[in-house]
Amino acid sequence: MALPKSIKAVLLAGLLLPVATGSQQSLTNGTSSHSPFNDSLAKFVGDVMDRWKVAGMSVAVVDGDSVYSQGYGYATLPDTKATPDTLYFAGSTSKAFTAAAVALMIDSQNHSALADGWSTTISSIIRNDFVMYEDWSTEHLTLEDAASHRTGMPRHDAAMFARHEDGSPVTTAQQVQNLRHLKPSATPRTTWQYCNYMYTVLGHVVEVVAGKWLGDVLHESIWAPLGMTATFGDTKDAVAAPEHLAAGYYWDSNAERFVEMHLDSTREDGGAGLVISTVADYTKWARCLLDQTAPFSKAAHAEIRKSRMLMGNLEDGVMGDGDMTYGLGWIKKTYHGEVVWKHGGTMNAYSTQLYLIPRLRYAVAAMANSGLANSAEDEVVWRLVEDKLGVPQEFRYNLTSSYKEFTDEQKTYLEKVDSIFYPNRPEKAIPSSLTNEQIVGHYYDPGYGTLRIVQEDVGGKTLVANRTEPIFLYYLRFRHVSGNYWLVDAWDQGTKSIASTLAGEFKVGVDGKATGLELQLTPKGELGEPNVLFERV
Template sequence: MNQQSNNPLDEEFDQLVQEQLDLWHVPGLSIAVVDGDQTWAKGYGMATLPSTRVTPSTLFYAGSTTKAFTAAIMAMLVEDNDGYPQVQWDTPISQLIRDDFVLATEYATQQVTVEDALSHRTGLPRHDQALGSTAGGSSSTAVRDIVRQLRHLPLTAELRTKYQYNNAMFIVAAHVIETVTGETLGALLARRIWEPLGMSETYFGLEEARGAEDENPLAHGYAYNYADDDGTYRVIEWMSLADVSGAGSVISSVNDYAKWARALLTGSPALFASPTTVREHLWRARTLLPVDQDGSGSGSGSAFTGPGAYALGWETGVYRGVEFFEHQGGMNAFGAELILIPELQYAVVALGNTAGTSNCAEQTLVYHLIDRKLGKPRFFDWDAKNLALLERGKHEAATAIARFYPSLPSPPLPTTLPLSLYTGTYLHPGYGSVTLYLDETGSSEGGGSSVILRADRNQNTWPEILRFQHVSGDFFVAVSEHDGDYGAIYPSVYPAEFRVGAAGKVIALGVGWEKEMGEEKIWFKY
């Protein structure tokens, strides 16, 4: 990598990186900067505690930055009218994978296009807790099973009326690509993008990355011990990526992501038949993003000018007078940030090894570098914004009962049935199963032991361990322990409810997993 005197990764920046690693409790991260024909890259901190340092070749999970690769492969198919005339941006997906792609309404099934799926405007919300509940076997089998689950998941908006981020639709896109080409998405990415660009440190899935560890070591992911705040970390098991496919299966280094960024900035003829494909298709805004309420969105005192938008695997907006294209990624105990500014032929990529908080550190560092490139002093406090988000999350978790159940009897009503009669397996065709069991390890307010209901959702793409806390009658809250994002700092809490039938037996369990559904719950039958 170029080491000229104008290297932005200088000693001053090194100090800022260390401050961010300490503030956000991130063991390590790596950063690369592309500036015209120059590239700089550097590793900071630890890839594996206690002594394996991060280098620019260290592998990290790249999370949702995978989506840009998936969209790029789809663009190649759209360009190839001789080989794949049936694949166009406005092609309904049901015409391409007719047996597998069905949504909750006939209209959505028939009308959702390739472009809709890649721009988060299908009307289907995240439903992330549904992913993986019935998948198994090979990656292709898992992907097909997840696509077939979608017919059982409620829509929460009309088609093309609302931005709703959705990982499952990029899994759908992967299934479309693999079905029409007869190749795996990983093989296509290697043949059509990574090999032409010389990206020798990029892999599709955990198994491929582990197979290359002798050459390119894979960082471990960590969760900081916030409960004791004692400087220790818990290592998080590497997550299998068979389920997520086109939504998040890439593992790579900043060395390779710098090559990818430069190819996009220059419209590399090694990738696309037309030099305008990136700008006119992949980067063209499709869906307006909601205005943030945390200070980083548009409006007075915000970081950005005007509303942001989602293109195809990219977010776009205006920062300090320049247009940017960006995407974050988050996977169990890993975070990624990639931003490109075509006007300046400038890009920054950062990869880190904690859940959620590495993204916070990366955001401060990336925009610091952009401010320096623009020759402007910092004007937005990303740390304050992200710390406020964490505090808000903690507050919402702590006050969940009052928010979900604002009017409760005093004292609370007992459950209709003995707690043991609520145990067993509950089924939903889209969300799979929830098996409840009694756990006597809970603690009562008096300090003694208590019996609680628990459920282990280890079969899901993003596993959760649920603890059901009784509120009143047959109403509970489900407190989730997980490592997927901010779960290492504060739990996710969902409203939960049981239904007891006329025969005096429990017949259903409802959990409010999907925020876009409002007060409606996902109902599992007993």
């Protein structure tokens, strides 16, 4: 059903309407600069936000000695507009701060626990907490291994918990302790695999060495020296701040409206994603990195800029040839002849992108209040970057087409996922040996926690599991394939869309009762999380 014309016009007008902002032009290096935030860009941003269903976006540019910023759409519906001072959850762009804090501590030479620098083994600092599934990893993994995502560990995001079953918060130490139950998928130092868990580990290292909460360390050592007065590590501090904290939204395609998400605490995200900030504050962080200024020494800046692990060309040639590398919370690659540092961040209903071009002293920060906004931000950032570089239209990256192609591929994948996981399934499904009523119950894995499978009326009697303890909230819906084999759709509660589909097999004992559920988290032949067996309890 379409929106009434009058309401749709108001929504679109709001998305297209830029919010007034201050700018500065205090050039001292003989270069010329002017604000990129013109009517043409406003229309482009509005179109992008409408296509990706983003309620609000804030964008800021560092160009030499000048800073320009702009807000688009709404921070909170129906009428609080997004501005450069709007607060957003910054997600994984937090990782660069966590790694930079470690770099500062190493550079200070004030901590004997860090005497071996980035080669310091993690277990030498947090031995009781840091126990990996394999003994070699426990004894040998270093701070650098964790920071550069080369530990052999896949994401294991579904095993990261914000709260216990009784609702009490999970501490950083408890989060790290869960690693002993999680299997690796590659030999350490051979393969780049993004792993949020390892930045939680680094955050815990900072807290143990410094003797205080990571958020306090970041405030004292980085944010306060840079004048980042609107940057926080805990949701309650951001809510109490004078700046407005944007509401997070997902788009309900059936009702054709934005639905507000619940604000969650970022404290439990630790070093992987605790930061809440504004694009205005992020320009201060960007300028520090571009100009290599205090509070970091030249040596510390050199460590921050160093490439540490080859990622490969994960963009499949869509954005030029050449491999990407990973360092201390930064991805580095050459685009249009310029070295670019970048990193994105996503929470359940927020997205952030930060791009730096050091040679040009140029940076773009974008923040938005939708879990799908990273793609929208990318389109906006690259429009600004390619305008700055003067790239002819025919040589520009066609992100709109690329993202559509990716979306189409994802749709095709979901349509064919039964053949991907079960290529040899019979044409006529074999009935399950278990009724839904026999399957309903609790299933437990020490690393992934409890699955509470219940039966709901979702277009018929359907098995579902709603997980409320993990940081990344997913709602599982089961689809029978054949026999005791099932497909399990994981619905992202931030976007209300299928984030992934898993294969599941219910195990049956000699008494004919369900004894467990084995989930295949990754299709055969692909690198990712190993299978997990949830035993019935």
